[in-house]
Amino acid sequence: xxxxxxxNPITDLKYEKNISKIxxxxxxxxxxxxxxxxxxxxxxxxxxxxSVTLIESANVPPIGVGEGTWPTMRRTLKNMGIRETxxxxxxxxxxxxxxxxxxxxxxxxxxxxxxxxxxxxxxxADTTAHWISLSFPxxxxxxxxxxxxxxxxxxxxxxxxxxxxxxxxxxxTTAEYDAVANYAYHLDAGAFSTFLQKHCTEQLRVNHVLDxxxxxxxxxxxDIHSLTTTNNGDVCGDLFxxxxxxxxxxxxxxxxxxxxxxxxxxxxxxxxAVQVPYENVQSPIASHTISTAQSAGWIWxxxxxxxxxxxxxxxxxxxxxxxxxxxxxxxxxxxVENVDELQFRKIPINPGHRExxxxxxxxxxxxxxxxxxxxxxxxxxxxxxSANMIAQQLPANRGSMDIVAxxxxxxFLYRWNRIIDFLKLHYMLNQRNDSQFWIDNRNPDSxxxxxxxxxxxxxxxxxxxxxxxxxxxxxxxxxxxxxxxxMGFKTEPSHLGYSAASLQRGKQISNGVYEQQKHLTRSLPSxxxxxNLINQYGLQKI
Amino acid sequence: MNNVIVDSKIHKNTSVIRGxxxxxxxxxxxxxxxxxxxxxxxxxxxxxxxxxxxxGQFGLHALLGFEPGENLFLNDxxxxxxxxxxxxxxxxxxxxxxxxxxxxxxxxxxxxxxMDNKRVVNTDTDIDTDTDMQQHAAHLLFDGNGxxxxxxxxxxxMVFDLxxxxxxxxxxxxxxxxxxxxESIQLGVSIKQRLQRGMNESDRQIExxxxxxxxxxxxxKLAALSGDLLNQLHQNGxxxxxxxIAGSMGQIQKMIAMRNEG
Numbered sequence: 001x002x003x004x005x006x007x008n009p010i011t012d013l014k015y016e017k018n019i020s021k022i023x024x025x026x027x028x029x030x031x032x033x034x035x036x037x038x039x040x041x042x043x044x045x046x047x048x049x050x051s052v053t054l055i056e057s058a059n060v061p062p063i064g065v066g067e068g069t070w071p072t073m074r075r076t077l078k079n080m081g082i083r084e085t086x087x088x089x090x091x092x093x094x095x096x097x098x099x100x101x102x103x104x105x106x107x108x109x110x111x112x113x114x115x116x117x118x119x120x121x122x123x124x125a126d127t128t129a130h131w132i133s134l135s136f137p138x139x140x141x142x143x144x145x146x147x148x149x150x151x152x153x154x155x156x157x158x159x160x161x162x163x164x165x166x167x168x169x170x171x172x173t174t175a176e177y178d179a180v181a182n183y184a185y186h187l188d189a190g191a192f193s194t195f196l197q198k199h200c201t202e203q204l205r206v207n208h209v210l211d212x213x214x215x216x217x218x219x220x221x222x223d224i225h226s227l228t229t230t231n232n233g234d235v236c237g238d239l240f241x242x243x244x245x246x247x248x249x250x251x252x253x254x255x256x257x258x259x260x261x262x263x264x265x266x267x268x269x270x271x272x273a274v275q276v277p278y279e280n281v282q283s284p285i286a287s288h289t290i291s292t293a294q295s296a297g298w299i300w301x302x303x304x305x306x307x308x309x310x311x312x313x314x315x316x317x318x319x320x321x322x323x324x325x326x327x328x329x330x331x332x333x334x335x336v337e338n339v340d341e342l343q344f345r346k347i348p349i350n351p352g353h354r355e356x357x358x359x360x361x362x363x364x365x366x367x368x369x370x371x372x373x374x375x376x377x378x379x380x381x382x383x384x385x386s387a388n389m390i391a392q393q394l395p396a397n398r399g400s401m402d403i404v405a406x407x408x409x410x411x412f413l414y415r416w417n418r419i420i421d422f423l424k425l426h427y428m429l430n431q432r433n434d435s436q437f438w439i440d441n442r443n444p445d446s447x448x449x450x451x452x453x454x455x456x457x458x459x460x461x462x463x464x465x466x467x468x469x470x471x472x473x474x475x476x477x478x479x480x481x482x483x484x485x486x487m488g489f490k491t492e493p494s495h496l497g498y499s500a501a502s503l504q505r506g507k508q509i510s511n512g513v514y515e516q517q518k519h520l521t522r523s524l525p526s527x528x529x530x531x532n533l534i535n536q537y538g539l540q541k542i
Numbered sequence: 543m544n545n546v547i548v549d550s551k552i553h554k555n556t557s558v559i560r561g562x563x564x565x566x567x568x569x570x571x572x573x574x575x576x577x578x579x580x581x582x583x584x585x586x587x588x589x590x591x592x593x594x595x596x597x598g599q600f601g602l603h604a605l606l607g608f609e610p611g612e613n614l615f616l617n618d619x620x621x622x623x624x625x626x627x628x629x630x631x632x633x634x635x636x637x638x639x640x641x642x643x644x645x646x647x648x649x650x651x652x653x654x655x656x657m658d659n660k661r662v663v664n665t666d667t668d669i670d671t672d673t674d675m676q677q678h679a680a681h682l683l684f685d686g687n688g689x690x691x692x693x694x695x696x697x698x699x700m701v702f703d704l705x706x707x708x709x710x711x712x713x714x715x716x717x718x719x720x721x722x723x724x725e726s727i728q729l730g731v732s733i734k735q736r737l738q739r740g741m742n743e744s745d746r747q748i749e750x751x752x753x754x755x756x757x758x759x760x761x762x763k764l765a766a767l768s769g770d771l772l773n774q775l776h777q778n779g780x781x782x783x784x785x786x787i788a789g790s791m792g793q794i795q796k797m798i799a800m801r802n803e804g
Contacts, residue, residue: 172598173755175726538598539718542726542757 002051014221015399020050023227023237025250027056029067029189030366030383031243036080037387037396039204042245053207055198055227055235060245068096068289068377069184069310070213071117074177076384082199084176085538088193092188093166093288094285094302094527095169095179097159099376103293105487106113113151113486114288115376116159117373122509128462128481129498130506132491152485156509158516163288165521168530176539181520184377186289186302186309209235216254221363223398224250238398241390242364246371251354251364259351259370265402265424265446267437268297268373271347272324273311276336286526291375293430294327295319297435300374305531313373318437333349349373358405361398361409363390370416375426375541380417381474386412417472421451422475422483429487458484462491544658545636550688553655555665557680558634558693562620566633566660569616571607573627577783579712582625584790585617588789588797590759591715591724591787600715600757602723602787605797608751614800622653629703634659634699637705646705653698655683660690713781718759721771722785725760727752731794759788 022033022038031054041051077087087093098116105111120127131152159181162169169183200206215228226234241251251257263269290301297314312328319327329339332485336342353370357363365386372378389408395401415471428447432438436447440446454467462479484491546552562568565663572592575583583589587604596602604627606613615623621630637646638654655662663680681693690698718724731753734746764784767775 171595173593173595174598251649533596533598539723540593540598540600542724 003365012230014219014223017238019238019395019397019401021237022050022052022241023235024054024241024243025227026243026245026366026368027054027193027197027208027329027382028243028245028366029193029196029380030243030245030368031056032129032193032367033076033380033383034241034243035206036082036200037076037198037384038391039200039206040080041073041391042394043204050520051207052205053209053235053237055209055229057214057280058210058211060314062245063214066376067189067380068099070381070384071182071184071376072381072384074183074186076388079176080196080199081203083541085534087195088539089532091191092306093304094303094531095287096184096186096289096302096377096435097163097287099168099289099291100156100163101291101426101486103425105429105431106440107293113162113482114153114155115479115482115486116157116163116288117184118159119155119182119476120156120481120515121394122156122460122505124464124477124481126502127156127509128243128491128506129430129502129511130492131485132462133498133506150510151505153482154513154517155231156513158513161517161521162524163286163305165285166287166289166407166526166528167521167524167525168527169524170530171196171525172289172530172533172537172539174539175542179280180524182501183437186304187308188304188306189213199370200432213249214252216250221360224254238361239401240362240392242362242368245367246350248354248364248368251359251368255359255362257359257364258355259350259352259389260355261350262372262420263351265420265448266351266373266427267315267317267441267446268313269309269349269351270316270321270324271313271349271373272321272328273347274311274328274332274342276308276310276332276342278307279335282528285531287527288378292331293432293438294331295323295435297324298375299328299331301528313375314480320332332458334458355384356409358408361401363405363408365390367410370444372416372419372423375423376419376475376479378423380475382412382415382419384475385415385472411470411472414470415472416476417448418468419452421448421454424448424451425480425483426487429484429489454491455481458489458491460492461494543656545638545654545656545730547638548635548653548655548683548694550684550690553683554688555682557663557665557682558655559661559663560679560681562616562626562630563618564613564616568621568630568736569611571612572603572605573638575604575629576711577600577602577779578707578710579625579705580629580783580790583627586623586625586793586796587627587778588793589787591788592755593757600694600704600719602711602715603713605794608731608753608797612664612736612801614804622764624707628700628707631651632697632701632704632739634661635701637701644679645709646702646753648702651705653701701770703730704728706790713780714783717775717780718784721763723760723763724757725763726755726757726767729756729794731798738804758791759784761788764788 021190024035035052035054040048098114100112102112102116106402162181167178169181171180174180196453197208201208209229209232211229212231213227213229217223217228224240226236228234240250242248244250285305286303292299294312294314296318297312299310299312302309310332312324315326325344332339351372354364358367366383389411394405424447427441430438432440457467463477463484465477467477543795571702575589582587583604589604591600591604606615611746615621634656636656638652639650640652644650665682682691683694685691730750732748732750737746737747
C-alpha cells in the first residue's frame with residue numbers, strides 16, 4: 001500500500017508545476033490563430049502571471065495558399081476582438097457560402113451540386129420525406145434538374161440560388177459577423193498571418209520572438225523545458241504548441257510521434273497552386289468555392305477580392321506532374337489570357353495525421369498535426385477547434401495536463417477520422433468510368449468501415465445528428481445530406497409510408513424556401529458590390 | 543430630382559407652393575433630422591437611429607408611421623404636430639456644394655431648387671391669377687426687381703442652417719458609434735389594421751408588427767460613462783442629445799394610439 005502512494009504522481013513535484021507560460025512555435029495562420037484564441041481567453045478570465053509567446057522563424061516562408069474557412073471563423077475572430085471590417089479589408093476577404101462540386105458525379109458539363117453552408121430549413125424528417133417522395137424514382141443530379149424537380153439543396157435552402165447569382169450573404173446594413181445567409185470566408189493566408197500578428201501583439205499582449213530555433217531541451221521527465229534560439233537565448237515554457245507546419249519540429253522531429261498516412265483512402269498526394277489575376281478590379285467574385293473534378297483529382301477555385309487562388313490536387317499514382325499542369329492550364333484557359341505566364345507552384349501533400357497530437361507538454365496544431373486535401377476547408381477549422389479546446393480546458397498544472405491531453409487526443413483522433421470519412425464520401429459516390437482514379441475510388445477496400453456502416457444506415461434513413469456520437473461533431477448531419485443527395489445517393493422511402501401531415505409540412509418548408517430564394521436573389525447585393533461598400537463605409541458593429 | 547442653382551433670371555417667375563400633404567411626398571414613415579431639432583422633436587416624435595440602406599451608416603431620424611407610406615402626423619389639414627422637421631420644411635430647396643473640402647460655409651455652398659418637385663410652379667404658365675396664387679399659398683422667389691423675397695431669404699437661411707446641422711449630427715453619430723453607445727432594439731407593437739375603404743371600425747384586426755433595424759441610445763453604457771469622455775460628451779452637448787433621444791422613444795405609445803384612432 002505504502003509503495004502505491006509513493007508512486008502516485010500527485011506527490012511528484014513535477015506534477016504540481018503550474019501551467020502559466022505558453023510557447024507557440026511557428027508564425028503561420030495556425031500559430032497566430034492559436035495565440036490569439038489563447039491570449040483572448042486568458043486576458044478575459046485571468047489577472048496576471050501568464051504569458052503567451054510565439055516564436056517565428058524569419059527564414060521559413062509560409063505556405064501562403066489562399067484558403068477557405070468554415071463559418072466557425074466568424075466566432076473565432078469575434079472572440080479575439082477583431083473587427084470584421086478590418087479583417088475583410090486587410091486580408092482580401094470574400095464571403096464564402098459553400099462549395100459547388102462540378103463533374104464529381106458523372107463528369108459531364110452539366111453535372112454539379114452544391115454543399116451550401118445554410119442548414120436545411122425545418123425538421124430533417126419532414127424535408128427529407130418531402131424530397132425523397134418528390135424525387136422518387138431517383139435520377140442522377142443533372143437529370144433531376146432537367147425534369148424541373150429541384151435538387152436537394154434547392155429544395156431545402158435558398159443558398160444555391162444566391163451563389164448561382166453571385167450574390168453576397170448579407171447587406172451593408174447587416175452588422176459585423178451577422179448573416180442573412182450563413183457564410184464563411186475566403187482569405188489570403190499570407191495577409192491573414194500578418195493581420196493576426198499585428199492584432200495579437202498590439203491588442204492581446206502576445207510576445208513575438210522573430211528568431212530561429214536551434215535547440216530543444218527536455219527536462220528530466222522528458223517534457224520540453226526550453227527552446228534555444230539564435231539571438232534570444234533559451235525560451236522556457238510550461239506548454240509548447242507546435243505550429244511549425246509540415247516540418248513538425250516538436251511533435252514529429254523531436255518526439256517522433258508516428259504519422260498515420262491515409263493515402264489508401266484519400267489518393268491525392270500533390271498540389272499545384274497558382275495565383276490568377278482578375279480581368280479588372282470590378283470583375284465578379286464567386287460566392288462559393290468551386291471544385292471541379294479532373295481525371296485524377298480536382299481543381300479548387302477561390303475568388304478573393306484582388307485575385308483568384310486556383311490549384312490542382314491530384315494523385316501522382318495516376319497522372320504525372322506535367323499532365324496535372326496541363327489539366328490546370330486547360331481549366332484556366334477560359335478565364336485567363338496568357339496561361340503560360342502564370343507561376344505554378346508544386347506542393348507535395350502527405351495525407352494523414354499524427355497518431356496523437358498531445359504528447360508530454362507539447363501539442364500540435366495545424367500542418368504539424370496533419371494535412372488533408374482542402375476539399376472541405378478542414379485545415380483552418382481544425383486549427384480553430386484545437387485552439388479553442390486548449391483555451392477552454394487549459395490544464396492548471398502538469399498533473400492535470402495528462403488528463404486533458406488524453407481527452408484532446410481522443411477527441412481529435414475522432415475528428416480526423418470523421419473528416420477523412422466525409423472527404424471520402426465525396427469520392428466514393430462518383431459514377432465516373434472515364435479514368436481509373438474514379439473507378440478505384442469506389443473500391444470498397446478504400447472505404448473505411450465506419451463510413452460503410454453509415455452508408456448502409458443511410459440507405460434506409462436520412463442522415464441525422466443522432467448518427468454521430470460526439471457532441472462536438474466537425475460536420476453536421478446536414479453536410480452529409482447535401483453530399484449524399486447532391487450525388488444522387490438513394491435513401492429508400494420509408495416502408496411505413498409518410499403521413500400526409502409530414503409531407504404537407506415538407507411541402508410548406510419547400511415553398512417557404514422558394515419564397516426566400518425569390519426575395520433574397522432580388523434584394524441581396526452582388527459579392528463585389530458588398531465588398532466595395534465595405535471598403536468604402538465599413539460594416540457596423542451592431 | 544432636378545436640382546439647379548437658384549438664379550434671379552432663370553427663376554424670375556418661379557414660385558413654391560407652401561401647404562402640406564401626401565401630394566408633396568410627405569407621406570413617409572420616417573424622416574432624417576438633425577440633433578439641433580431634438581429638443582422640439584422629442585415632445586412629439588420618437589427619434590432613433592436608422593441605417594442608410596446604401597451605405598450602412600447610421601443616421602438620426604424621427605419616426606412618423608409604422609409602414610412605408612404612413613405618416614400618422616399628416617391629415618387633410620396638414621400636419622397635426624406643432625413642430626415639423628426641417629427636412630420637410632426645407633422642400634424643395636437644398637444646399638449645393640461647390641467644394642467638399644471644408645464644412646459648409648457661405649463660400650462653398652449655393653442654394654439649389656429641385657425643379658421636378660411638385661411644389662415648384664411657373665407663375666406665367668401654371669398659375670394665371672392672383673386668386674390662384676393665394677389659394678395655393680405659393681411664394682415667389684424673386685420680386686419684380688429681381689430681388690430675393692423674404693420667403694426666399696428665410697428658406698436660404700433654413701437650408702444653410704440645416705446643412706451645418708447635418709455635419710454636426712454626423713459628428714455626433716460618429717462619436718456614438720465610436721464609443722458603442724448605440725444598441726439595436728426589437729420593437730414589437732400591437733396595432734390595429736389600417737382602416738381601408740369599405741371597412742368598418744369593428745372589422746379592424748389587431749396586428750402584431752415587429753420592427754427590425756431600429757437603433758437607440760444604450761442607456762446603460764451612457765450611465766456608466768465617466769471621466770474625460772463623459773466630460774467631453776457633456777461639453778459638446780452630446781450627452782443632452784443622448785437623453786433627448788432616449789426620452790423621445792416614449793412617443794411610440796402616442797403613435798400607436800394615433801394609428802388605432804385613425
